[in-house]
Amino acid sequence: QSALTQAPSASGSPGQSVTISCTGTSSDVGGYNYVSWYQHHPGKAPKLVIYEVSKRPSGVPDRFSGSKSGNTASLTVSGLQTEDEADYYCSSYAGNNNWVFGGGTKMTVL
Amino acid sequence: QVQLAESGGGVVQPGKSLRLSCAASGFSFSNHAMHWVRQAPGKGLEWVALIWYDGSLTYYADSVKGRFTISRENSENTLYLQMSRLRVDDTAVYYCARAHGQHFDYWGRGTLIIVSS
Numbered sequence: 001q002s003a004l005t006q007a008p009s010a011s012g013s014p015g016q017s018v019t020i021s022c023t024g025t026s027s028d029v030g031g032y033n034y035v036s037w038y039q040h041h042p043g044k045a046p047k048l049v050i051y052e053v054s055k056r057p058s059g060v061p062d063r064f065s066g067s068k069s070g071n072t073a074s075l076t077v078s079g080l081q082t083e084d085e086a087d088y089y090c091s092s093y094a095g096n097n098n099w100v101f102g103g104g105t106k107m108t109v110l
Numbered sequence: 111q112v113q114l115a116e117s118g119g120g121v122v123q124p125g126k127s128l129r130l131s132c133a134a135s136g137f138s139f140s141n142h143a144m145h146w147v148r149q150a151p152g153k154g155l156e157w158v159a160l161i162w163y164d165g166s167l168t169y170y171a172d173s174v175k176g177r178f179t180i181s182r183e184n185s186e187n188t189l190y191l192q193m194s195r196l197r198v199d200d201t202a203v204y205y206c207a208r209a210h211g212q213h214f215d216y217w218g219r220g221t222l223i224i225v226s227s
Contacts, residue, residue, distance in 0.1 A: 006154075036213035038155075044219060045114070046155075046205065051213040089155050093212040097169035101147075103154035 003100035004029065004090055011108040017078040020105045022090030023071060028100050030071035034093035037066060037075045040104075041086045049088075050075060077107070085109045112136040112216040114206050119221030126196055132189040132206030132218060140164070140184035143209035146191050148202035149220070156202075159191065160209065174200075196225045 005023040012018040022029065022037075029035055037050040048057050050066035053073065063078045073092070077084050090102040118130040132144070146158040159180040160169045168180050179192040189206050203222050207214035 032212070034212035038214070038217075045217040046207075046214075047217070048213060048215050051215070052211070057215065091155070091157075091213065097160060098171070099145075099157040099212070101155035101157065 003094070004092060004102035006088075006090060006102035006105045008103070009106045009108065011110055012077075012080045013110045014080055014082065016080050017076060018080060018107065019074050019076045020088055020090075020107070022073045022075070022092075022102050024073075024092055024100065025071055028092040028094040029068065029073050031095065032093045033068070035066065035068055035073040036091045037064075037073075038089045038091065039084075039086045040089060046089070080109055082109050112208065114208065114216060114218035116204060116206055116218045116221035119204065119223050121224045121226060122196055123227050124196060124198055124225055127192070127194040128196065128223065130191040130193070130204055130206075130221060130223075132191075134187045134189065134206075134208075137208070137216075139182075139187040144180075144182065144189045145207045145209055145214055146178075146180060146189075147205045147207055147214065147217075148200075149205070150199070150202040153202075155205075158204070161189070193223070196223075198225050201225045 035053045038046040040046040049064045053068045054066040094100045113135045115133045161180045177195045181190045203220040205220045208216040
């Protein structure tokens, strides 16, 4: 059982917006603004898409956005594209040089 | 560009040892802390270990503390994970990832370890 809770699946049609949630506790998500999100196409290297809750690395489209409220963080993918179909994992710093991850959400583009 | 390539995976019996390597290129390896993260079949990601840029400090998840050792050879741009007293629940794909602040900014493709008798 993963430390952070994510819904196992999410879906949307091309052009739509989809939001994935990630719920932790006050010891991780709620306690630090160090939530990050990773896109993973199976067999490939995971890719950072959001860090420090809402910052986008260079090269990541602005269709990807992140937010946090209390112990729950969210990743929104707007203007969904076929290449967005992947697994998405959230992560949070949990203090004392420890990091926790979610169980992952499989995003399907219908 | 930044590239990380893990190697050393395979099938190993419970109780045995195995060493993973992660070859880094495209960046100044000696300036970056590095992590190992793993993913058991059908499960989410799990942080395993962190080593500082100069190897002076290391940190481990409770699940591997005392059994795994993270190390690095900066002259060869290589990260290691020495795994001993392996258990069936250590079966996973193991990824190396570059540390950047409190997140992981580049990852490798992973190497699969199967612990089975």
